[in-house]
Amino acid sequence: MPELPVGRVLRTPADQPDPAVVTEAGAVLRAGGLVAIPTETVYGLGCNALDPGAVQRVFDAKQRPASDPLIVHVDGIAMVSRVTGEPLPTVAATLAEAFWPGPLTLVVPRGAEVPDAVTSGLADVGIRCPSHPVAAAIITAADRPIAAPSANRFGRISPTSADHVIAELGDRCNLVIDAGRTLHGVESTVVAIRDDTAVVLRHGAVTVEALQRHVAVAVPERADATTAAVSPGHDARHYSPATPSVAATAGAARAAGSQQPDGRSVVWLGYTDRQPALPTTWRFEPLGALTDLDAVAHDLYDTLRRLDADAPDLLVVELTDAAGLGRAIDDRLTRAASSRVASTGEELSSAIAAAMGPFT
Ligand code: TXA
Ligand code: MG
Numbered sequence: 001m002p003e004l005p006v007g008r009v010l011r012t013p014a015d016q017p018d019p020a021v022v023t024e025a026g027a028v029l030r031a032g033g034l035v036a037i038p039t040e041t042v043y044g045l046g047c048n049a050l051d052p053g054a055v056q057r058v059f060d061a062k063q064r065p066a067s068d069p070l071i072v073h074v075d076g077i078a079m080v081s082r083v084t085g086e087p088l089p090t091v092a093a094t095l096a097e098a099f100w101p102g103p104l105t106l107v108v109p110r111g112a113e114v115p116d117a118v119t120s121g122l123a124d125v126g127i128r129c130p131s132h133p134v135a136a137a138i139i140t141a142a143d144r145p146i147a148a149p150s151a152n153r154f155g156r157i158s159p160t161s162a163d164h165v166i167a168e169l170g171d172r173c174n175l176v177i178d179a180g181r182t183l184h185g186v187e188s189t190v191v192a193i194r195d196d197t198a199v200v201l202r203h204g205a206v207t208v209e210a211l212q213r214h215v216a217v218a219v220p221e222r223a224d225a226t227t228a229a230v231s232p233g234h235d236a237r238h239y240s241p242a243t244p245s246v247a248a249t250a251g252a253a254r255a256a257g258s259q260q261p262d263g264r265s266v267v268w269l270g271y272t273d274r275q276p277a278l279p280t281t282w283r284f285e286p287l288g289a290l291t292d293l294d295a296v297a298h299d300l301y302d303t304l305r306r307l308d309a310d311a312p313d314l315l316v317v318e319l320t321d322a323a324g325l326g327r328a329i330d331d332r333l334t335r336a337a338s339s340r341v342a343s344t345g346e347e348l349s350s351a352i353a354a355a356m357g358p359f360t
Helices: 017-032 052-062 076-080 089-101 132-141 161-173 208-212 225-230 250-254 293-309 325-336 345-356
Strands: 008-013 035-039 042-049 071-073 104-109 124-128 177-178 191-194 196-201 214-217 244-247 266-271 283-288 314-318
Touching: 008 017, 008 196, 008 208, 008 225, 017 042, 017 132, 017 177, 035 161, 035 283, 042 071, 042 208, 052 124, 052 161, 076 177, 089 104, 132 208, 132 283, 161 293, 177 191, 208 214, 208 266, 244 325, 244 345, 266 293, 283 325, 293 325, 314 325, 314 345
Parallel strands: 008 177, 035 177, 071 124, 104 191, 196 214, 244 314, 266 283, 266 314
Antiparallel strands: 035 042, 104 124, 191 196
């Protein structure tokens, strides 16, 4: 590969992609480089999906284990045939028709041209067609499918602005395309197709309720062994702040007021329309209102990053316990808390003790 410079940043409006920026991004991708690309969900670290060397550089930059497959991005249904071996299964075609371009990833049989590293050796490949005008234009300019994981170091919080990308990977990408903040703020929904059913492998910006309007949907339990097998790279700890964190259900939130605080600083992330009574030394920070989960998702990672940077002794993240987009939000909050979830006051005390040592 010719030497490409690193750390360049180019700006474009999100709704009207700057042709010069798009052309440059396409050229860097064709040359085997890494380009951080805005999508409607989160920023992705893009590379030519059909170039094994470029794919390896993405894994290296993120320090991502080889067992965690990448999503391949296309600019329309015509490009799908370069990634799959056969036409989309009927259920996948129905979902593509309903939700593409948009935040839905379909896991379907992969084609021979796709390098092993992209799918971690699996027989299936995850494909999505992003709706972000800049992402779509860059894929078209590159004229090939683009593999792109979220543009963060492995296990950390996904980036919803170019500043987030630059902070974590700025010195590891050839180009960062800055189009401002992303729309949804949580990743795409990932579904595998099993016979006539869409199996949800990861909750995301397309809700289960929306999928159910088109096809039969199965939602395996998180702890289910089969889920672990078909949904690699989905660890109990992910999307993680550096600050010790605990997740609390609404039940645990109701009992928060009777926790015994010591001198350590605790920040509670909750909802303005369900604000719990807290020990006086604990600080409440809003994730938004339960009546507007779109806004909660939009700001979620930005809020987590901001509070993590304050470095309190502990973050308590309150779960929405809601359906719809609430499932994706709760999934991310649970993993941010390394799956330490408290449902009662007692569980909250012991989860806090497990996260940061007992109150003294
Ligand atoms: O919204 C998104 O999906 C963003 C943007 C950039 O498109 N991308 C993203 O990629 O979140 P990443 O790498 O952070 O998450 C990809 C996840 C994997 O960890 C895995 O759970 C699932 O998608 N996945 C990808 N390919 C798969 C496959 N062949 N089989 C099963 N799961 C797969
Ligand atoms: Mg990710």
